[in-house]
Amino acid sequence: MPQFMSTADADFENRFTTLLGAKREDSPDVDHVVAEIIADVRARGDAAVLELTAKFDRLTLTPATMRFSTAEIDAACAKVSAEDKDALELAAARIRAYHARQMPEDAQWTDEVGATLGWRWTPVSAAGLYVPGGLASYPSSVLMNAIPAKVAGVDRLAIVVPTPDGVVNPLVLLAARIAGVDEIYRIGGAQAVAALAYGTETIAPVDKITGPGNAFVAAAKRRVFGKVGIDMIAGPSEILVIADKDNNPDWIALDLLSQAEHDESAQSILITDDAAFGQAVAQAVDKRLETLERRAIAGVSWRNFGAVITVQDMDQAVDLSDRIAPEHLELCTADADTLASRITHAGAIFIGGWTPEAIGDYIGGPNHVLPTARSARFSSGLSVMDFVKRTTLSRMTPEALAAIGPAAERLAQSESLQAHGLSVRARLDRLNRGGT
Amino acid sequence: MPQFMSTADADFENRFTTLLGAKREDSPDVDHVVAEIIADVRARGDAAVLELTAKFDRLTLTPATMRFSTAEIDAACAKVSAEDKDALELAAARIRAYHARQMPEDAQWTDEVGATLGWRWTPVSAAGLYVPGGLASYPSSVLMNAIPAKVAGVDRLAIVVPTPDGVVNPLVLLAARIAGVDEIYRIGGAQAVAALAYGTETIAPVDKITGPGNAFVAAAKRRVFGKVGIDMIAGPSEILVIADKDNNPDWIALDLLSQAEHDESAQSILITDDAAFGQAVAQAVDKRLETLERRAIAGVSWRNFGAVITVQDMDQAVDLSDRIAPEHLELCTADADTLASRITHAGAIFIGGWTPEAIGDYIGGPNHVLPTARSARFSSGLSVMDFVKRTTLSRMTPEALAAIGPAAERLAQSESLQAHGLSVRARLDRLNRGGT
Known part of the structure; x- marks a missing residue:
């Protein structure tokens, strides 16, 4: 059962603070292993990457077969249904249109003493994108990482994706092609991050590495930071829904579950000004959990980290939301636009009951790589800005x-x-x- | 003696690659000590900070005296000469004017399917700025870190500055006042970073920590990253000057020395298309080194890491510069504006012989916190963007x-x-x- 609490409860502040501080993820300490893998790849290049791939992915490669050939990508793309292809292309077009508006502008002016000042933005020359293999091999993540890089003008964009036992998701290759990715390597883990950062005989080094991964990948990204740029280290996904009673409890339940189904460590919170509505949503969640394909995962997440919070009014909801600083915030209230304008800390806001968060995961246009674990207090989702840098100018x-x-x-x-x-x-x- | 090399030399590529890869800094591994300090501050708050301050700074404080009082700041500011105060105020005004132009704009639009999309920028609520004590306690760094934060709209800006034996630079306090800093604490080291990140009974936690520091501070910033945002971890300073023969060798020598005097690990490189001019600059450096106050430091830097590179033409200079990706790039050539437009990777460019890099350190307007160690390939100098974050909007x-x-x-x-x-x-x- 999720936690139920109300700002009217005497122990609310205590319980809310505990909810905020709950450690949802136990990252295994793999730093030592990762340090060895990186040193090995730096020392032995391709040979190390190939050995580690044979060991971890049970896949025997050569320098020549590390990279997917055009023919292999063609063949994989041909396997994708027309419907899936159309959906990916629509998503790519919308993501591209949104991110194109993010391109920052150069500036130059002469001031009152006659000094000419300004700045110029230039793209990162080469970027690498980590794509997880197996279950979490999401084509949507390929689009969300690759398209901002290409919009920014990154000249060379390489993907690494592990293919355990040689299995690859054809949609990932198609998404890479649609996004304009230049090179795709079938390697993963810390060895792939090291290869991107330091280069090998076959893989030229990049300047920036983005994309999600497991504990080994995260540790490797932390270690190569400085040699190359990295994006944020993402934690488990989160959603906060603020909803009044004029909503369909089943819709809100599905929105909460669409985070919970990601991961047992995901967190879904409902804030409502109507306790009975909160109960109705919780019942709808239970009902959906009976049949949901990923009910095991979603159930653990909802029971361990889910919460239904009743507030006295929407002012309280805004305050609590800013303390949570949620990755995803869904506003399903009468005047959702005004409520949105009062929020200070959130990765992405989905306004109104017709905007389920899942739209943002795939097709809305904004990026789905967003700050987790309260880091929306100080950081932003992935954008074109992650693939450009500014040179200041003075004369x-x-x-x-x-x-x-x-x-x-x-x-x-x-x-x-x-x-x-x-x-x-x-x-x-x-x-x-x-x-x- | 610095290294002399020419692109015409048979072994040039080798020597240049070695120069690029030279490890200039041996950071002591203090991570274990820092982890203990952070854990201690988290567990015991003020008590731990006060004990560590007594130990490292030989200074006995209480919770009440950790923070500079208004009267103390008033008294310190009164000690500053009118000339220094005027100089700081001019610098602050120019830095403020430059950074005000960096404020990013919100956007909202409705697309062809009727979806309303956009984003909104909001400031970080609270930021902390680390200011080194002792020799490297630079008022200019206070302005360069604090003003972008205040321009961004950061509501609460706290400074920590260690005052070993109770000694403080009055100019640092005046710079903080001019920049609009809200709180100044006389603590430093990893304990100050921990106090800012996690808070104590006296110091409220912040969301973002910026500013330079020693190995302990850098290690502490790395460790608290995630709990709070941090800026880049800066390495030793660097300058690349590209100059043709129509320059005064003494001016160029002074520009090279103004980096070299920072730090024995600093690096100053001259690229010229005229070997005789390169020799003349090297001689001018030697002559200035005879009398320079910081000749010991500057001499070590110049001898160990300095270089004079002769190129056949300015095309080669552009190529080499982008491989170096310098923190500071000074262009003293006939058509310096055109040359500047061809550069891809540099933290800051100073255009023309009347723009010594030192202008940018103090008064030009652009920020002097810039990417070092080739990280201009993927990162930018400090700016207003470091103190704001973007929330994406969908309806x-x-x-x-x-x-x-x-x-x-x-x-x-x-x-x-x-x-x-x-x-x-x-x-x-x-x-x-x-x-x-």
């Missing part, structure tokens, strides 16, 4: 340097950085002697 | 859901996530029965 004229140089010299002196000051002073002296 | 109408919902359902089925599909299907069924 002084002699007049501009004369205007602001003395202050720079003064501050350099106050920090005892003499050469800094002299580099300005030498030029000012020339000006004072009438030169330019 | 479907019944018609929009009818248009794109079936594709979402299809993709959910292909990923065996039944509840995802059902959450869409339940709503589509209502529509098919004519309801909305």
Whole structure:
């Protein structure tokens, strides 16, 4: 049974704080193993990657067969039904259109002293995308990671996807093709992350690695951070639904379950201003759990981490939501737009009862890679911004340097950085002697 | 003596690759100590912070004296000369004006199926800024970290600055006041980072921690990452100057030395298309090193990591620069603007001979916290963007859901996530029965 609580309860603050602090994931400590794997790949390149792939994925490859050939990708794509292909293409088009609006703009201006200032954005040259194998091999994740990179202008985008026993999901290859991925390697684990970061004889190194993975992949990403850029380390998925009584309890139940079915560590919370509605939703969840394909997983998640919170009014709901800082926030209330405008911390907001969160997972357009575990307080979902970087630009004229140089010299002196000051002073002296 | 090399040399590629790969910094492994300090602060709060401050900074504080009082800050600010104050205020005004232009814009639009999509930016609620004590206690760093946070709209900005033996740089307190910092604590080290991340009885926790520090601070930031956001872990400073022969060798020498004087691990590289000019600059460096106050530090940096590279033409210079991906790039050539437009990877570009890099350290306007150690390939300098986060927004109408919902359902089925599909299907069924 999920937890039921009400802000009217005497022990509410205590229980809510406990809910917020609940540790939902026990990451095994694999750091030592991962360090060895990375060192091995750095030292022996392809040979290490091939041995580790044989060991972990029971798959014998050669440098020549590490990468999917065009013919193999063609063959896999041909297996996908027209309906699935159409759905992927619609999703890709919508994701592309949304992310195209995220491209930041260059700027340049001349200020009152005559200094020309600005910045320029450029894409990361090469990016690598980790795609999990097996059950969690999601074509939608390929689109969500690859399309922002390509929209940003990343020239070379490589995917690594483990194929245990040689099994691959054809939809993953099709999604990669639709997204414009340049290279696909059938390797995974920490060895694949190391290969992307440091390069091997066959795989050229990349500058940035994104994408979800297991504890080994997460540990490897942490370790190669600095050598390359990485995206966030994602935790288990979460949804918070704020709903008033004018909703269909079954719809809300399905929305809660669509997070719970991801993972036993997922968390689904309902906040409502009507206790009876909360009970009705909980009953609808139980009923759906009787027949749901992934009822074992969803049931564990709902019983261990689910919660139904009754509030006195929607002001309380906003406050609690910002304390939760949810990855996904669904607002099913009379004036959902106004409520949305009052939220400060959330990865993604789904507004109104016709916007189930699953739309955002696949086809809405916004990215489904979002900050988990309360990190929406300080971070954002994946976007084009993750694949570009900014170079700042400054150009002084002699007049501009004369205007602001003395202050720079003064501050350099106050920090005892003499050469800094002299580099300005030498030029000012020339000006004072009438030169330019 | 710095290294001299030319792209015309037979062994150039080898030597250049070695230069790129040179490990300039041996970070001591303090991770174990730092883990203990963080655990202690989490367990015992103020008491642990005070004990560690007594131990490391030889300073006895109480919860009441951990924070600088307004009167103490007033007194410190009164000690600063009018000239230094004017210089700091000019710097702050220029940094503020530059960063104000970085505020990203919200967006919202309705697309062809009637879905309303968009995003909204909100500031991080509370941020903490680490300011090193002692020699490296730079008021300019306070401005560069604090102003972007305040421009972003961060409500609560706390500074931690260790004051070994009680000594504090008054300019640091004045810079904090000018920048609008809300709280200043006289603590440092891993214990200060832990206090900011987890909070104590006296210090409320923050959501994001930025600012430079020693190996303990860097290790602590890595460890609290996830609980809070952090900025990059900065390495030793670097400059690349690309200069043709029509420059004053002494100016270029001073620009190279203004990095070298930071740190024995700093790196200064000159690329020129005129070997004789390269020699003249090296001689000018030697001459300045005779009298420079920080000649010991700058000399070690220049001898161990400095380089003068002769190229055949500026095309080669652009290629080498992008391989270096320098933190600071100074372009002192005839057509420096065109050259700047051809550069892909650099933290900051200083264009033309009247723009010494030191201007950017203090007063130009752009941030001086920049990506080091080739990370300009995938990351950017500190900016307003580090203190805001984006919430994506989606709102479907019944018609929009009818248009794109079936594709979402299809993709959910292909990923065996039944509840995802059902959450869409339940709503589509209502529509098919004519309801909305």
